Amino acid sequence: MTTVAECLPLARKACDYLTASPDPYHAVNNAATKLRVAGFECLQARKPFAGKMRPGGKYYYTQDDTAIVAFTIGTQLDVDRPYGFKIIAGHTDSPNLRVKPRSKRTSAGECVQLAVECYGGGLWHTWFDRDLGVSGKVLVRNGSSIESKFVLIELPVARVSNLAIHLATADERAAFRVNKEDHLQPIIGTKSVLEEEAKEQLQDGWTEFQEPELLSLISAELGVEAKCIVDFDLCLFDMQPAAIAGIKSEFVHSGRLDNLATCFVSVEALLTHAESSLAGDTDISIVILFDHEEVGSGSTTGACSPIMSEAVRRISSALSPKSTEDFHSAILRQSFCLSIDMAHALHPNYSNKHEKGHAPELNKGIVIKTNRNQRYATSLISDHILREVARRESLTPPQAFVVRNDCGCGSTIGPTLAQNTGIRTVDAGMPQLSMHSCRETMGTMDLMNGLQLFLAFFNHFREVDNQLSEGYCCDIEQR
Template identity: 90%
Template sequence: MTTVAECLPLARKACDYLTASPDPYHAVNNAATKLRVAGFECLQARKPFAGKMRPGGKYYYTQDDTAIVAFTIGTQLDVDRPYGFKIIAGHTDSPNLRVKPRSKRTSAGECVQLAVECYGGGLWHTWFDRDLDERAAFRVNKEDHLQPIIGTKSVLEEEAKEQLQDGWTEFQEPELLSLISAELGVEAKCIVDFDLCLFDMQPAAIAGIKSEFVHSGRLDNLATCFVSVEALLTHAESSLAGDTDISIVILFDHEEVGSGSTTGACSPIMSEAVRRISSALSPKSTEDFHSAILRQSFCLSIDMAHALHPNYSNKHEKGHAPELNKGIVIKTNRNQRYATSLISDHILREVARRESLTPPQAFVVRNDCGCGSTIGPTLAQNTGIRTVDAGMPQLSMHSCRETMGTMDLMNGLQLFLAFFNHFREVDNQLSEGYCCDIEQR
C-alpha cells in the first residue's frame, strides 16, 4: 500500500502546478510546456494533420489558449485495422472573479475598486478578505459586495499618469492599465483588450499532521489537469512500445458555466480530434472505419468529487460517501446527470483490479438533493463513446481555497496509468464474453 511519504514528491509537483496556474491560460500553457520538454511535437490545428503523425509519435495542440489536446500513438497500432482512443477528459476553468470589459467603477469614499463579474458557481463569501492578484491572457449581493479594492484615491491620483482617451481606455481604471503595461513591458496604449481573472495569492500547500492534505485554490479541476498530463507523460516514457491504441488527454474550458463555447465540451473538439487523428493516420479510412474506432474507444470524464465532511455527514447518501485518501470516486446518477453506465463502471473497476490498486469509491447523490453534472454526459451524447464519470475526492468545492488528500493524487495517477495500460485487454475480454453470452441465450 502506498504511504503518504511516498506521495509527497508528486504532491509537491502538483502544488507547483496549481500555484503557477491561476487561470485556464496558464493551466494550458504550463501543461504545454511540460509536454514540449518531454518531446511532444506541437501541431498547428489550423493546418491539415495529414503526413504529420505516425505510430510511436507524441503530439499536442491547443484551442484558443484555454483548451488542449495531447496524445500518444502506440508503436504497435495498425492503421489498417480499427483501433481505439483511450481518453481522459477534464476542464481547465474554476469559479472566480473576472474583470468586466469596462473595469472603471465609481466608488464611494477613498477606496478605488474594480468592476468584476462572477464566473461560475463559486462560494463567494470565501473570497472576502483575500489578497487577490490578476492573471490572464485578466446569498452575498454579487453586484455590490464582491467588487475588489485595488487602492486608495489619494495615493493613486498622486502617482497617476495621464490617461489615454481613445474610446476604450477611458472606461478602464488607469492604475490597472499601468499595472498590466508594467508587467508586460509595453506602453498602456499598446493594450487593446484583456481577459483578467482574479485569484487568491496564497500558494498551494501541503498540510495536516502527517502531510495528508493539499490546500489550494482551483483543485476543481486543475488537480485533474495535472494528474492526467503526468499520466500521459509517464505512459509515453514507459509503455508506448507495446501500445496498440491512441492515449489522449483533452482538457476543455468553460465547464463551470455549461461548456457551451468553442473551447468547451459542447464544442466538436473531442469528436474532431478523433476524426482528424484517425484520418491523418489512415487517409483511406471510410465513415464505417471511423464508426468502428468510436465503438472501440472509451472516455474517463474526470472531475473532482464531493468527499464526506465530518461536520456535514448528513449531506451524503449512506454507503455512497467518499472519503479523502481512499481513492478515486466513480459517480453514478440514473437520471443521466453522470455518464457512468453498468459497462463503463465495470471497465474502470477491472482496470484498477488488474494493477491491485485501491478500489474506486462510489458516489450517488441523496434522493432529496439535486445532483450536479459535468462534461461526461455531453461528451457521451456528442460522440457515442462509452464514458465513466469519476474524480478525486475533495472538501470545500468551489471555495476560494479547497482541500484534497495527498494520497489521492497518487491514486489518480496510478489509475490513469492502469487505464492507458490495460483498457484494451479488459475491453476485448468484455466484448468476447458479451458476444458469447448473447449467442448462448
C-alpha cells in the same frame, strides 16, 4: 500499499502546478510546457494533420489558449484496422472573479475599485478578506500586429473586504448573505495623482472605460506602454500558494483543485505512459482538457464544442487516410472516455449530506460517480471497465458516489461528451472538501491514486475491453 511519504514528491509537483496556474491560460500553458520539454511535438490546429504523425509519436495542440489536446500513438497501432482512443477528459476553469469588459467602477469615497463579474458557482463568501492577485491574457498592439501575452501579477493588489461586525445588523450577523453585484467588488487602492495622469494619457474608445491603475499595473508587468494594451481577459486569484498540510502531511490545500488537480494528474499520467509504455500500445492515449465547464461548456473551447469528436476524426484520418465513415464509426466504438472531475468527500461536520452507502473519503481512492437520471455518464459497462483496470494493477478499488434522493445532483462534461460522440464514458474523480471555495482540500494520497489509475487505464483498457466485447457478443449469439 502506498504511504503518504511516497506520495509527497508528486504532491509537491502538484502544488507547484496549482500555484503557477491561477487561470485557464496559465493552466494550459504550463501543461503545454511540460509536454514540449518531454518531447511532444506541437501541431498547428489550423493546418491539416495529414503526414504529421506516425505510430510511436507524441503530439499536442491547443485551442484558444484555454483548452489542450495531447496524445501518444502506440508503436503497435495498425493503421489499417480499427483502433481505439483511450481518453481522459477534464476542465481547466474554476469559479472565480473576472474583470468586466469595462473595468472602471464608480466608488464611494477615496477607494479605487475594479468592476468584476462572478464566474461560475463559487462559494463567494470565501473570497472575502483574501489577498488577491491578477492574471490572464492581454492583447497588445505591436506596430501593425496584435500580440497575445499572458500576465501574472503575483502581488496582493486587490481585496474584497468584509463589513465590520459593529456595522452589521443582528439579522445580517445571523445570516450572512452576499449581494454579488455590490459586495464582491474589490478595492485596489486610493485615488492618486497617478490616476489623474493616466486619465490624460489614455483617452480612446476602449481605455476611457478602463481603470487607469489596472492598465498601469499590466503595462509595468509586461514591459509595454499602457496605450498599447488593446484588450484583456483577467481573473482574480487568491495569493496564498498551494500547500501540503495536516499532521502527517495527508492533505493538499489550494485554490482550483476543481479541476486543476485532474489536469495535473492526467498530464503526468500521459507523460509517464509516453516514457514507459508506448512500445506495446496498440491504441491512442489522449488527454483533452476543456474550458468553461463551470458555466455550461457552451463555447468553442468547452465540452459542447466539437473538440473531442474533431480530435478523434482528424487524428484517425491523418493516420489512416483511406479510412471510410464506417471505419471511423468502428474507431468510436473501440474508444472509451474517463470524464474526470473532482468528487465530494464525506465532511465530518456535515455527514448527513451524503447517502449512507455512498460516502467517499479522502485518501481512499478515486470515486466513480453514478446518477440514474444521467447527470453522470457512468453506465454498467463503463463502471465495470474502470474497476477492472484498477483490479488488474491491484490498486485501491474505486469508491462510489450517489447523491441523496432529497438533494439535487451536479453534473460534469461526461454526459455531454457521451451524447456528442457516442463514446462509452465513466464519470469519476478524486475526492475533495470545500468544492468551489476560494481554497479547497484534497488528500495527498489521492493524487497518487489518480495517477496510478490513469496509468492502469492506458495500459490495460484494450485487454479489458476485448475480454468484455467477446463475452458480450457470445451472450447475444446464445440468445
